[in-house]
Amino acid sequence: MRVDIVTIFPAFFDVLNVSLIGKARDRGILNLNVHDLREWTQDRHHTVDDTPYGGGAGMVMKPEPWGEALDSLLSPDAVLLVPSPAGERFSQPLARELAGEDHLVFACGRYEGIDQRVVDHFAARGRVRLVSLGDYVLNGGEVAAMAIIEAVSRLIPGVVGNPMSLVEESHEADGLLEYPSYTKPAVWRDLHVPPVLLSGNHGAIATWRHEQSMQRTVQNRPDLLGE
Numbered sequence: 618m619r620v621d622i623v624t625i626f627p628a629f630f631d632v633l634n635v636s637l638i639g640k641a642r643d644r645g646i647l648n649l650n651v652h653d654l655r656e657w658t659q660d661r662h663h664t665v666d667d668t669p670y671g672g673g674a675g676m677v678m679k680p681e682p683w684g685e686a687l688d689s690l691l692s693p694d695a696v697l698l699v700p701s702p703a704g705e706r707f708s709q710p711l712a713r714e715l716a717g718e719d720h721l722v723f724a725c726g727r728y729e730g731i732d733q734r735v736v737d738h739f740a741a742r743g744r745v746r747l748v749s750l751g752d753y754v755l756n757g758g759e760v761a762a763m764a765i766i767e768a769v770s771r772l773i774p775g776v777v778g779n780p781m782s783l784v785e786e787s788h789e790a791d792g793l794l795e796y797p798s799y800t801k802p803a804v805w806r807d808l809h810v811p812p813v814l815l816s817g818n819h820g821a822i823a824t825w826r827h828e829q830s831m832q833r834t835v836q837n838r839p840d841l842l843g844e
């Protein structure tokens with residue numbers, strides 16, 4: 618998979634050189650490229666924003682630099698992802714859908730967002746998805762892009778060592794939250810690991826884990842049960 622990220626804060630994505638994503642890049646599984654939007658400005662001040670038509674607080678990102686940048690980066694089969702508070706809610710199903718794509722391009726806005734004509738122009742020529750990370754307000758699209766990249770890339774074969782670890786996760790197999798996990802020592806600060814986990818009885822362990830998942834889901838995310 619090729620991933621292109623356009624941002625006015627390219628250094629923000631330096632973290633993608635470490636951990637599993639860094640290794641996937643080194644192994645050529647992930648072709649990830651970060652671009653500074655200001656490369657596509659024409660003025661000496663590298664201007665990317667201006668005042669909003671219709672008035673209002675803040676600044677809006679100018680369409681011209683975005684048009685030039687996306688013209689040069691988008692391929693016919695690319696999906697343009699635009700993090701936005703007004704977007705569709707990002708989810709594990711959407712992560713799985715995007716993991717099947719060959720080319721993702723992220724347009725990370727700042728200020729009050731990107732001139733709407735940029736989305737309109739490219740939506741008329743290809744696939745564009747406005748994506749929200751959740752019902753809270755960020756200062757720009759970079760954090761959302763990072764979360765989406767991590768959620769998507771870990772679903773790509775070869776990125777995560779043990780594919781089985783992807784199956785039992787929250788929001789995956791049965792739509793329930795993940796059960797609690799424990800490791801050595803068996804006793805820590807007088808707290809014991811649930812005995813069933815030490816029993817070697819795999820049927821009882823599976824039952825206990827499902828019950829824990831159900832309890833957690835009822836307690837923390839009843840919406841996942843349609844309640």
Ligand SMILES: Nc1cc(-c2ccc3ccn(Cc4ccccc4)c3c2)n[nH]1
Pocket residue numbers: 700701702725726727728729730731748749750751752753754755756757758759761
């Ligand atoms: N889930 C989610 C996504 C965002 C997001 C994404 C991209 C941008 C670009 C500029 N801003 C700042 C902004 C705040 C409020 C209203 C308009 C713009 C962004 C916020 N916030 N929350």
